[in-house]
Amino acid sequence: xxxxxxxxxxxxxxxxxxxxxxxxxxxxxxxxxxxxxxxxxxxxxxxxxxxxxxxxxxxxxxxxxxxxxxxxxxxxxxxxxxxxxxxxxxxxxxxxxxxxxxxxxxxxxxxxxxxxxxxxxxxxxxxxxxxxxxxxxxxxxxxxxxxxxxxxxxxxxxxxxxxxxxxxxxxxxxxxxxxxxxxxxxxxxxxxxxxxxxxxxxxxxxxxxxxxxxxxxxxxxxxxxxxxxxxxxxxxxxxxxxxxxxxxxxxxxxxxxxxxxxxxxxxxxxxxxxxxxxxxxxxxxxxxxxxxxxxxxxxxxxxxxxxxxxxxxxxxxxxxxxxxx
Amino acid sequence: xxxxxxxxxxxxxxxxxxxxxxxxxxxxxxxxxxxxxxxxxxxxxxxxxxxxxxxxxxxxxxxxxxxxxxxxxxxxxxxxxxxxxxxxxxxxxxxxxxxxxxxxxxxxxxxxxxxxxxxxxxxxxxxxxxxxxxxxxxxxxxxxxxxxxxxxxxxxxxxx
Numbered sequence: 001x002x003x004x005x006x007x008x009x010x011x012x013x014x015x016x017x018x019x020x021x022x023x024x025x026x027x028x029x030x031x032x033x034x035x036x037x038x039x040x041x042x043x044x045x046x047x048x049x050x051x052x053x054x055x056x057x058x059x060x061x062x063x064x065x066x067x068x069x070x071x072x073x074x075x076x077x078x079x080x081x082x083x084x085x086x087x088x089x090x091x092x093x094x095x096x097x098x099x100x101x102x103x104x105x106x107x108x109x110x111x112x113x114x115x116x117x118x119x120x121x122x123x124x125x126x127x128x129x130x131x132x133x134x135x136x137x138x139x140x141x142x143x144x145x146x147x148x149x150x151x152x153x154x155x156x157x158x159x160x161x162x163x164x165x166x167x168x169x170x171x172x173x174x175x176x177x178x179x180x181x182x183x184x185x186x187x188x189x190x191x192x193x194x195x196x197x198x199x200x201x202x203x204x205x206x207x208x209x210x211x212x213x214x215x216x217x218x219x220x221x222x223x224x225x226x227x228x229x230x231x232x233x234x235x236x237x238x239x240x241x242x243x244x245x246x247x248x249x250x251x252x253x254x255x256x257x258x259x260x261x262x263x264x265x266x267x268x269x270x271x272x273x274x275x276x277x278x279x280x281x282x283x284x285x286x287x288x289x290x291x292x293x294x295x296x297x298x299x300x301x302x303x304x305x306x307x308x309x310x311x312x313x314x315x316x317x318x319x320x321x322x323x324x325x
Numbered sequence: 326x327x328x329x330x331x332x333x334x335x336x337x338x339x340x341x342x343x344x345x346x347x348x349x350x351x352x353x354x355x356x357x358x359x360x361x362x363x364x365x366x367x368x369x370x371x372x373x374x375x376x377x378x379x380x381x382x383x384x385x386x387x388x389x390x391x392x393x394x395x396x397x398x399x400x401x402x403x404x405x406x407x408x409x410x411x412x413x414x415x416x417x418x419x420x421x422x423x424x425x426x427x428x429x430x431x432x433x434x435x436x437x438x439x440x441x442x443x444x445x446x447x448x449x450x451x452x453x454x455x456x457x458x459x460x461x462x463x464x465x466x467x468x469x470x471x472x473x474x475x476x477x478x479x480x481x482x483x484x485x
Contacts, residue, residue: 092385100460109382191432219382225466226432232464270463297463304463306471 006051011044011079015053018082028053033134036072036089045076045087047142048132052076052087060200075145084145086129088113088217090138097220100271105221106195110139113217116192117141124205125183127214146212151202155241162283165244171322173241176204178315180211181234185308187216188227195219197233199240231305232271235297239269239277242286242294247276256282266300273299290318340369342447344438344468347404350453354484355408358451363415370417372408373441374401376428394428401426435471442479451482 006014011028025042031054032038033045043054058073072091077084093108114131121128129143149157155173159165180202187194194201195218202211220229240246249268252260259282267278276282277298280291293314296305305311343358345351355372362368376397384390405424412422431437442450454469462470469483 094383099464101458102461102464104465105379105383107383112382219380221379221383223377223465224434224468224471225464228464228466271460299459301459301463306466 011051011053014051014079015077018077018079019053033089033140034136036074036091039074044079047087047140048130051079052085052142053079054087058086086141086143086145088141088143089134090140092138100273107219108217109219110141110217112192112195112219113141113215114139116187116216117143119187119190119192123183123186124208124210125179125186125212127203127212143214146203146205146214148204148206148212150200151204151211151237152199152240152245154204155199155244159244162244163285166283166285170242171319174315174319174322176211177238177241178312178319180213180237181308181312181315183211183213184230184234185312188230188308192216193219193222193227194230194233197230197237199237202237225306227307228304231308231311232297234308234311235294235305236269236272239275239279239294239297242290243276243279243282247279247282248274249276250274252276252282266298268299270297270299270301287318287321289314289321293318338367338369339449340371340445340447341449341451342371342373342438342442342445343408343451344373344375344434344441345404345408345453346374347400348453348455350455350484352408352453354451354453354482355411357482357484359412359415359417363412363417365416368417369421369423370412371423371425371441371445371447372405372412373425373427373438374405375431375434375437376401376426377434378428378430380430398426398428433466433471435468435475438468438472439476442476447479449480449482450476451484454483454485 008028012024016024028042028044031043031045033047039045039054041054041056045052045054053076055075055077057069057071058075059069072089074087075084076087090110091108092110095106096103097106117129117131120126127143127146129141131139131141134140158169184194184197194213194216196215201213201215203214204211222228249260262281263276267276267281269275269277277294278291279294280286295301296303341358343354345355358370376394378394381390384393405426409422409424413419427437429437438450450472452469452472457467473481473483
């Protein structure tokens with residue numbers, strides 16, 4: 001049965017199954033899927049024969065900036081099951097990314113995300129979903145909505161202070177991080193990059209307790225090392241969880257000038273020159289073996305990780321030490 | 326005895342692989358080979374240009390991708406032609422300077438260069454050094470750094 005044949009009355013009845021009475025609109029419209037700007041709150045879109053009741057646009061915020069509305073990403077309710085879904089329209093974008101003084105070509109590719117969704121089908125460590133074509137023939141992705149907290153939200157909530165966090169919560173987080181690296185290894189082993197590994201692209205599914213990776217539509221033009229940028233993202237996440245947040249030179253200068261005075265140029269992040277990588281100088285109880293991994297992402301590094309396997313080997317040794325202590 | 330003669334013949338015919346791109350450092354590498362080996366007998370050079378194809382994600386349509394590859398190939402052929410002339414003018418016989426263009430979407434350019442080295446049985450691989458910043462090398466890698474670690478059974482010349 002094609003839902004596009006549903007009458008307005010039938011659709012309103014279906015909506016009433018999943019929505020509180022005060023939120024049920026008086027009338028609904030089935031919108032064409034070609035242009036996401038024309039699809040609004042309370043509209044209906046029909047994809048693969050299923051009617052979806054559109055709710056708000058999704059938002060994304062970073063680095064304390066105001067949340068940015070993503071007009072091409074909308075929350076919706078599958079009117080046949082009542083499940084919340086994320087509808088992600090094709091938003092093709094080619095742009096120059098600027099990071100640490102470097103400029104490189106990036107692309108937002110619906111095709112890449114559709115390909116990876118197929119690759120990771122059935123896995124608990126990746127968001128699940130499928131792709132279909134909108135009426136203009138572009139890839140539109142229908143994703144499961146994941147209930148849970150992002151990695152950074154989780155980190156901030158754990159422990160009274162860093163020492164308490166490190167000795168009582170970090171070992172568990174480290175194991176979870178190792179699982180995340182293994183998930184990325186799975187992508188790399190299959191020739192795919194994630195493209196935008198960030199702590200807010202890792203959501204701990206409250207149903208399974210396992211982190212799921214989201215947002216893999218980014219791609220970057222790589223040179224010698226196809227996965228270098230992904231490894232950089234993993235390094236940032238590791239430094240973030242180890243420090244229970246990012247430790248910046250500005251923070252130290254104002255709040256812990258004694259610690260700031262002990263830092264040298266060698267102790268900072270190779271890309272973000274205001275972030276401290278040598279966390280042992282801030283928290284001396286961090287084991288040397290762990291700090292050595294962090295220092296692969298510092299300006300003083302002479303050797304970099306080439307692949308996830310190298311990182312996993314070092315992390316495995318650290319985990320044994322951290323869990324044994 | 327025959328075997329020994331064959332071996333001697335192979336070792337006499339030194340094959341040098343020069344991996345190039347449009348950069349100035351690649352040009353320096355070619356000039357170095359011309360200056361260092363040009364005019365001496367017993368050397369064959371293959372000039373290799375790898376077109377690092379970005380992959381389907383970077384193109385709207387397959388036609389757009391094909392056009393990109395065609396344009397890049399054309400540029401590479403022109404570049405290799407220019408470098409070939411430099412080597413011939415330095416004293417290499419025409420038949421001893423070969424060119425190869427390879428279109429690929431490799432995980433690592435180094436791996437691809439070394440697979441050519443292996444296939445062509447080259448005793449020496451020559452690359453230019455790009456002088457990347459630490460950040461750039463960290464994020465995207467460096468061919469000259471990696472090739473000196475990964476190469477086996479050949480010499481590597483990294484030309485400054």
